[in-house]
Amino acid sequence: MRKLLVGVLASAILFSGVANAHQPVVLLDSDTTAASGPLLVDGTVSFAVRAAFTKAGQKKAFRAQFKEGDALAVQYLIVDKKPENALRNTSLPTLVITDPAGSKVTMKFNERTKFYEPWGKVNYLYLGRYSAEAKSGIYSFLITSKSKSAITIGVGEKEGVVGEVVRGSTEAAKPVASSTPKATATPKAEPAGYTMEKVKSNNSKGSCWSVINGYVYDLTKWISSHPGGEGAIISLCGKDGTNEFVAQHKGQGKAEARLSGYVLGLLAK
Ligand code: HEM
Numbered sequence: 001m002r003k004l005l006v007g008v009l010a011s012a013i014l015f016s017g018v019a020n021a022h023q024p025v026v027l028l029d030s031d032t033t034a035a036s037g038p039l040l041v042d043g044t045v046s047f048a049v050r051a052a053f054t055k056a057g058q059k060k061a062f063r064a065q066f067k068e069g070d071a072l073a074v075q076y077l078i079v080d081k082k083p084e085n086a087l088r089n090t091s092l093p094t095l096v097i098t099d100p101a102g103s104k105v106t107m108k109f110n111e112r113t114k115f116y117e118p119w120g121k122v123n124y125l126y127l128g129r130y131s132a133e134a135k136s137g138i139y140s141f142l143i144t145s146k147s148k149s150a151i152t153i154g155v156g157e158k159e160g161v162v163g164e165v166v167r168g169s170t171e172a173a174k175p176v177a178s179s180t181p182k183a184t185a186t187p188k189a190e191p192a193g194y195t196m197e198k199v200k201s202n203n204s205k206g207s208c209w210s211v212i213n214g215y216v217y218d219l220t221k222w223i224s225s226h227p228g229g230e231g232a233i234i235s236l237c238g239k240d241g242t243n244e245f246v247a248q249h250k251g252q253g254k255a256e257a258r259l260s261g262y263v264l265g266l267l268a269k
Pocket of ligand 1: 229
């Protein structure tokens, strides 16, 4: 009982500490259709899905799964800087949300509300929000560019939990619970949470955990595949590697997308 209470308190502190720490998901150039894009297994968990485009006519897409009656909360954001904040609404990418029954809604731009995200220290503008009671099943989100631009789609509002992101599954139509998709990120249950102490004990090439931006990652399998060499990853084992990662890879979709595949969970404090 006591343990449970401590756990709850720790989580409460943790949650407030990482308020608005939407879990980042970066769409790749190959995520051109909902079926090829990532699936957010629980669409109520707070995700920030980033999509960047180099010119008009490009498409990027993803999926999110909901249970009947879940809150479907979608926000369309741009970073409050050029070129995006200087673009007319008609030059920004469109977002079409298709529900499990096939009905489509297009995100309307009806606000320009400033929002400072303290965690990543980024100024955003909300351009539109869409809320509804979800139907059971998988929603798809298709973003189509009209010029060079980058946007962030916020999905879900549940903070402080790590959401599962599945890539490469061809079983889009099936409920995930009854299928066995190839999960690239499967947070495992860890009753006491992922503490710094545990990170420190996984400090070798054979078992390599690292903390990046408040999340714990198991990088063991990535060591031998890293294009920048084994040493760069080994040097992060057992410690907080945020500075090293950010210094090398900040804003790089490929590195962030790769990293998101190794998430274990939030760092417990
Ligand atoms: C967990 C952490 C890391 C992940 C997931 C990661 C991921 C990646 C990925 C996906 C690439 C290929 C990028 C591309 O093809 O565009 C890459 C390249 C590279 N990474 Fe990392 N990286 C990590 C940490 C680091 C660190 C800490 C350093 C340096 C200290 C580093 C140095 C490099 C370099 C130099 C390259 C370029 C290699 C080349 O193009 O020849 N990486 N990394």
